[in-house]
Amino acid sequence: MSRADLAAKTCSLARAVEIVGDGWTLMILREMFLGVRRFDEFQRQTGASPALVSGRLRKMEEAGLIRRIAYSEHPPRFEYRLTDMGKALWPAIIALKTWGDDWVEGPVDGTTDSWATPVEIIHKSCGAVVAPQMTCPDCGEAMAAHDAHARLSAPFFSERRAAQKAPTQKS
C-alpha cells in the first residue's frame, strides 16, 4: 500500500494524515499560525529548501488548506493564507505543541532549570496564559485517552475485520 491509498480509506484519521502527516507540512502550518505568509520567510524559518517549500505549498493549496493571493503584479509575487479548512487544524497543532512542551526535552531555561516553553498561548477573551485542553463538549470535563471509548461504525468495523483475516505481506 502506498501513502496515497490512505486517503481512500474509511478512517478519517487516515485521510487527515494523508494531507498533513508530514513534518515539513506541519512546520509550514506552524509558520502560518505565527502569521508568516511569504515564501522566503517559510524557507528561512523552517530551513527547508525552495523545492521543498514550493512542493508542500502546492500540495497544501490543492488540498484546500491555503490560498495564494497576488500582492504584486510586476514582478508577480504571492502570499499564502490559511483557508477555514487550514485554520481548523489549529487544535491539532496546539495538541502537538503542548505534547512537545510536556514530554520532549528541549533547551533548558536558565531561570527555572526546566526546558522553556517557546510559545505561550494567551486566550484573548479571558486573558489567561493557557495550555488549551481537550474537553467533552457535553459535560465540560477534560478528556484523556482513558476517558474515551471508541465505537467503530459498521463499515469501518467490517473493513478492519476483513484486514484481520488477510495474509500479512512478506516484504
Add this chain to the structure above:
Amino acid sequence: MSRADLAAKTCSLARAVEIVGDGWTLMILREMFLGVRRFDEFQRQTGASPALVSGRLRKMEEAGLIRRIAYSEHPPRFEYRLTDMGKALWPAIIALKTWGDDWVEGPVDGTTDSWATPVEIIHKSCGAVVAPQMTCPDCGEAMAAHDAHARLSAPFFSERRAAQKAPTQKS
C-alpha cells in the same frame, strides 16, 4: 537542514513533529489507541510492510512512546503498549481525526447523504457521544485559532529574528 535538526530546535512543536510527524507512525498510534498490540496486526490494519512497521516501532520505542513486553518465551514473541508519553498523544490524534471527519471527504454514508464518521468517541464518565474540543482550562470556553494569541519566548524570538536576516538557500 535535515529532519533530525528539528529535534534540537527551541520550538516544542518541531520537537514533537520530529517524533510523530510521519504518516506511518500516526497510523500505528491509531492502532494502539484502538487496542492493537501485536506486530502482525499493525501490519494488517495499516497495510505497511514488515520492514516499515518494525522501523517505526523501533523509533517509537527509542523515543519512549511505547514499550515492548514479551508474551511468549518459546518462541520469543512481543507485544507493544503505549507508555504515558505515548498515551499523552491522544489529544493530537483526536484533533486530527475530528478535522478529518469535518473537512476531508470520505466514503458516503448511505443513510445520511454525508460521509460517515468511522469512529465515534464516547465520554465514559458522562456517556455522551462527542467530538472532544480544545478549550481554555481557565474559563472553560472552546478555543479556535482566532481566539488565541501566541507570545514568543525571548530565545525563540531571537532565533526567529536571526533566521529572518539569514540569506535563503538557493537549492
